[in-house]
Amino acid sequence: MSVRRLLVYVMLIAGAVSFIYPFLWMGSISLRPISEFHDLGLFSENYTLANYQAVFDRIPIGRAFINSCFIAGTVTCSVIFFSSLVGYSLAKLQFKGQGAIMAIVMISMMIPGQLTLIPLYQLIVYLGWADSYLGLIVPSLMSGLGILIFRQTFITIPYELMEAARMEGASEFQILRKIFLPLAKPAIVTIGILTFMGSWNEVLWPMIVVHEKAMMTLPQMVVLFTKGGESGGQFGIEMAANMMLVLPIIISYSFFQKYFVEALASSGIKG
Amino acid sequence: MQSEQSKSKTGILFTSPYVIHLLVFFLYPVGFSLYLVVHRWDLITDPKYVGLRNFKYLMSDHLFWQALANTLYFLAIHIPLQIIVALALAVALAKPLKGRVFFRATFFLPVVISGAAVTILWQRLYSTEDGLINYVLSLVGIDAVPWLTDPGIAMPAIAIMATWKNLGLYIVFFLAGILAIPQPVYEAAKMEGASSWDEFRYITLPLLKPTMLLVVVMSTLGGFNLFIEPYVMTGGGPLGSTMSVVLYMYKQAFSFQHMGYAATLGFALALIIMVCVFTQKKYLDSERYY
Amino acid sequence: MRIILLAILLLYAEISVGAPLIYWCATNPEEIELAKRLVKEWNHSHSDTTIKLQPVPAGASSEEVLLAAIVAKTNPDIYSNMLPAMLNKFVKADSLLRLDGLKNFANETEARIGTTILIDYRSPDGHYHQLPWKLNPVMLVYNIDLFQQLKIKPPRTYDEFWTAAKKLTADTDGNGRIDRWAMSPSTTVLWWQRLYDFLPFYMAATNGRSLLNQGQAAFNNVSAIAVMDFFQKGFARGYFPKSGMVSNLFAQQKVGMTIVGPWALKMFERSMPKKFNFKTIPIPVPDGHTGPAYTYGDPKSFVVFKNTQHPEAAWEFVKFMTSKKADKLLLDITGQIPVRKGLLTDVYYKEVFVRRKDLVPFASQVPFTKPGDNSEHIVEILDFLGQQYEAAAVYGTIPAKKAIENAANHVEHIYRNW
DSSP states (O other), X not given: OOHHHHHHHHHHHHHXXXXXXXXXXXXHHHTSOGGGGGOOSSOOSOOOSHHHHHHXXXXXXXXXXXXXXXXXXXXXXXXXXXXXXXXXXHXXXXXXXXXXXXXXXXXXXXXXXXXXXXXXXXXXXXXXXXXXXXXXXXXXXXXXHHHHHHHHHHHTSOHHHHHHHHHTTOOHHHHIIIIXXXXXXXXXXXXXXXXXXXXXXXXXXXXXXXXXXXXXXXXXXXXXXXXXXXXXXXXXXXXXXXXXXXXXXXXXXXXXXXXXXXXXXXXHHHO | OOOHHHHHHHHHHHXXXXXXXXXXXXXXXXXXXXXXXXEEOOSSSOOEEOTTHHHHHHHHOHHHHHHHHHHHHHHHHHXXXXXXXXXXXXXXXXXXXXXXXXXXXXXXXXXXXXXXXXXXXXXXXXXXXXXXXXXXXXXXXXXXXXXXXXXXXXXXXXXXHHHHHHHHHHHHHHHHHHHTSOHHHHHHXXXXXXXXXXXXXXXXXXXXXXXXXXXXHHHHHHHHTOOXXXXXXXXXXXXXXXXXXXXXXXXXXXXXXXXXXXXXXXXXXXXXXXXXXXXXXXXXXXXXXX | OHHHHHHHHHHHHHHHHHSOEEEEEOSSHHHHHHHHHHHHHHHHHOTTSOEEEXXXXXXXXXXXXXXXXXXXXXXXXXXXXXXXXXXXXXXXXXXXXXXXXXXXXXXXXXXXXXXXXXXXXXXXXXXXXXXXXXXXXXXXXXXXXXXXXXXXXXXXXXXXXXXXXXXXXXXXXXXXXXXXXXXXXXXXXXXXXXXXXXXXXXXXXXXSOOSEETTEEOOOSHHHHHHHHHHHHHHHTTXXXXXXXXXXXXXXXXXXXXXXXXXXXXXXXXXXXXXXXXXXXXXXXXXXXXXXXXXXXXXXXXXXXXXXXXXXHHHHXXXXXXXXXXXXXXXXXXXXXXXXXXXXXXXXXXXXXXXXXXXXXXXXXXXXEEOOOOOTTXXXXXHHHHHHHIIIIISOOSOHHHHHXXXXXXXXXXXXXX
């Protein structure tokens, strides 16, 4: 092996360590008594689950986890469903106003979210949806990016398939469901992962709209816990809460890593 | 036999939920924000029309300009750092290498994790006395750096953390760009006696311009969106050096209840972002080479 | 048909009459225990106007949570954690019930509070929208054992404070780093933090003056500069730690003094690794100061929201919660001081103070305790003051005089623009 190759390997390994070690360390601290928070190593003689117990005792983190699952799940299903409908219509159907809708989809993706943050909050409050699932879910039910991805995928599917199905009397919805969607599995996975991840990790919007503990999402609750006084500045407990936030994603990632990478890579290309 | 008409009806049916949603949750808020920027409103009493006073206040609000400067400072560090490190690692991973998939997967891990979790972790890593980073630095003889308590270092600290978090994503982008360059191009260059560095400088780099643009635009958007990082890590301090525009907007809206002014900040920020991205696209999106 | 109508009517009457009034209390465990006990007693004898108790939902600060609730129209009927400083915001929004129009307001308040103190709680429009409930006078608590060991006199003036500080700040374990300090004032910029460091010292130095006077900054004076300078000196000379990880330094004997209210005493006792004795004295004053040392009282008041369905019942409940008996329970369970005159002379409270001698200094401070300003801009004002405090005191990048000037100018700026 040449010197250069060796150097490259060293650089890569050093990099990888700097990416893995912090997580390992975080996990280790979460499993050790609070007094050991100074230690930068990974090993200890006193592993304990006390920190995790403390988190469960002090905040309704289980509820927050369920909230996040429910919200992210609902939003993801909704986005996939509605984006496929609109993407299909834009790709394969002819109707009035089609061009306008396409233009609006593009424009909606270009306008930064900061513009609508405050008015959207006011709207949610006006509708009485503050501190409710509605306030957290409804604004995110649709996605311009989802529409674009589906449209792009559907355009490549030949018209002949549709004509054949139509001749057998199938409705548009059946065509979409039975023919197009099965052929668009990569698109579904991509949109699913992107949407789920985005919704799961979202903190700013829940912070604005939700103030009641029982309705908080998981990242929001963990942030409030570590930043507010409830953790009492006890680092081991904070890391335990953080681990609970991070583990679901890490676990899904380790199984579906390939799909995550593809999903995010393609979102960038299209965006 | 489906008629054109019923196809058209279906089209309208399929898209109407989206259109309704758009009207209510996008167009209305955009419109309302334009209404809010010329009003004062504290959420509880009625809005009061004030014309262009919010904009006037914005012009002389040095806390806003400081937040903007902070963001530009962040970008000035984050973008070059991101490009250099991601590109270097992408070039390394573009060659056939043992464990390529493992490395790519490892670098990509923080991308999928919530920014809040990363910030909470890094806040500890940056601890001046007993943080992991200063410990590692001490091993090579560098004194403890006051990452989060020095006004000049706090924003760079956040920029470094942001680079770490998104590195994997940009490596993937660069990898895709590099692997898209046809081998014959390199082979031709080799035959003419080009060195590795020449290859990189005259072939790879120019052909990566579209990817470069993508990285720059996405990093810029990320920088302007900074909220949870300063919120959790520094609260905007020390001495306001990590106050981002979004954090400032949040503060104006929800700590001080200046809804009209917060909407004005949002409006100004959106405008700035669009100008920035537009300029970047214009500057970097030159003719392709193939 | 008529029976159904009657049933519906009765049901409606039952619902509107039987619907409980919602009462939000603070979230610390002692106050929740107190509230639970009193609410239970009330509900026992008031089955037609029951109270439902809820600790304030969590949020960055209870004020933000309350505001959000009012906006969303999910606010309670009665709230006992109202900070008088924030009151004007809610008065201006017309969310609060005027209390001085209600039954027996004048008599009750005269008997419990007395007009001299009550006037501090009057709203700018001349009426009363709050009933002052409790005070936590912020005072100086010091480690008597440590002071005796190092032969230090408890400080009454800044000069004496520096003498004490010099002796206290030391490297006790010989590893080359200072690990004990004089005091650890907070370094955060959160707006309410100034109420626990800058404001008490300012009030002590000025015989109880507060920061504002009719929409103008009234603190651009030598006393404010002296106070800012005090904190600047402390940080600059290393008597105050800059680290920011400040939990419980006093209980761990890592600092010799601390600025707290009576709420902290039980917490100290719970978290002391090694037992020591402590004593409470008033906040130090600038040298040459005459008159008693005033302080800020971290006051909390009862308010009733205008959109309540049962204003009279709500008011009766508030009176119940501030009765002699309730005040005694307040002292006993939470260790916080009710806003009641003659606490130390009234025989009814004698036994509580015998059991809790540590509360006596706080109770004697009550006549010299002020609730501070009441302004709808208080958050923004204190937030900016906090930024100046950070720059001048913690980081020492601007002189104390400039910091005070900036803060005072900003007050004018805020009132002019908003």
